[in-house]
Amino acid sequence: MKTLGIDIGGTKIDIVEYTGRDFRFVRRMPAVKDTILNIDEEINHLVEKLNADAVGIGLAGWIRDGKILKSPNIPVEPDRIGFSIDVPFMVENDAACFAIGLYHKMYGERIAGITLGTGIGCGLVIDGKVLKGITGEIGHTVVGDSGLRCVCGGSDHLECYFSGWALEKKYGDVRKAFETGDVYRDRGFELLARSIASIIMLIDPDSVVVGGGMANSLNMQILRDSVFRYLPDEFSPRIEKTDDRHLPAKGAALLPEVYDLG
Numbered sequence: 581m582k583t584l585g586i587d588i589g590g591t592k593i594d595i596v597e598y599t600g601r602d603f604r605f606v607r608r609m610p611a612v613k614d615t616i617l618n619i620d621e622e623i624n625h626l627v628e629k630l631n632a633d634a635v636g637i638g639l640a641g642w643i644r645d646g647k648i649l650k651s652p653n654i655p656v657e658p659d660r661i662g663f664s665i666d667v668p669f670m671v672e673n674d675a676a677c678f679a680i681g682l683y684h685k686m687y688g689e690r691i692a693g694i695t696l697g698t699g700i701g702c703g704l705v706i707d708g709k710v711l712k713g714i715t716g717e718i719g720h721t722v723v724g725d726s727g728l729r730c731v732c733g734g735s736d737h738l739e740c741y742f743s744g745w746a747l748e749k750k751y752g753d754v755r756k757a758f759e760t761g762d763v764y765r766d767r768g769f770e771l772l773a774r775s776i777a778s779i780i781m782l783i784d785p786d787s788v789v790v791g792g793g794m795a796n797s798l799n800m801q802i803l804r805d806s807v808f809r810y811l812p813d814e815f816s817p818r819i820e821k822t823d824d825r826h827l828p829a830k831g832a833a834l835l836p837e838v839y840d841l842g
């Protein structure tokens with residue numbers, strides 16, 4: 581079965597092709613409003629051109645039973661996002677797709693795949709199965725007490741303190757804040773470490789893998805030291821980052837196979 585994987589994130593859309601053996605990167609587009617609203621056309625064009633049997637779509641949003649309930653980190657309201665695709669397809673959360681991609685890459689049977697981008701996502705694989713629906717939402721766990729309002733409608737969530745949008749609001753140039761080390765002295769970074777430690781205590785993973793736009797800038801040794809400070813010795817999963825920026829799109833391309841579609 582040949583499939584297409586589409587990753588619709590806060591800033592870009594990635595498309596990959598999966599032949600059943602290998603992945604091939606097809607294209608990257610900016611995730612602007614018009615492109616997202618007309619993404620069907622592009623997908624159907626590629627389905628025909630590449631002769632794909634099915635399509636998997638990963639989207640930065642809250643998706644329950646295939647319905648997009650919320651997508652605060654992409655520039656289109658969820659009720660305006662609908663897909664009309666000529667072959668069988670399915671939509672899942674982009675971090676869940678990231679986790680599927682990690683499982684495919686043999687990161688273990690229990691994985692937390694954390695995406696650090698505009699928002700913070702987390703896909704969980706438990707005993708070889710990815711958790712569906714609105715699960716593993718580490719970015720929306722309650723970590724603060726400052727009364728900060730989150731983009732999701734809740735308050736004092738991790739995203740308010742450490743996410744692309746929160747750091748941009750605070751520092752302007754996020755990349756520079758990583759370079760100068762300001763990020764690591766920020767309370768938000770400590771809260772991120774605590775949240776990761778909590779996830780580890782909740783699911784006892786083999787691996788915690790960080791991806792997304794901010795992962796490149798992240799010093800993993802500082803992160804590991806910060807996380808392990810909170811954990812007993814019995815918990816020592818691998819904490820790594822992946823440089824594979826197409827992994828959510830690859831995981832999306834695996835959706836039809838994982839869910840036996842097509």
Ligand SMILES: [Zn+2]
Binds near residue numbers: 720731732733737739
């Ligand atoms: Zn939230």
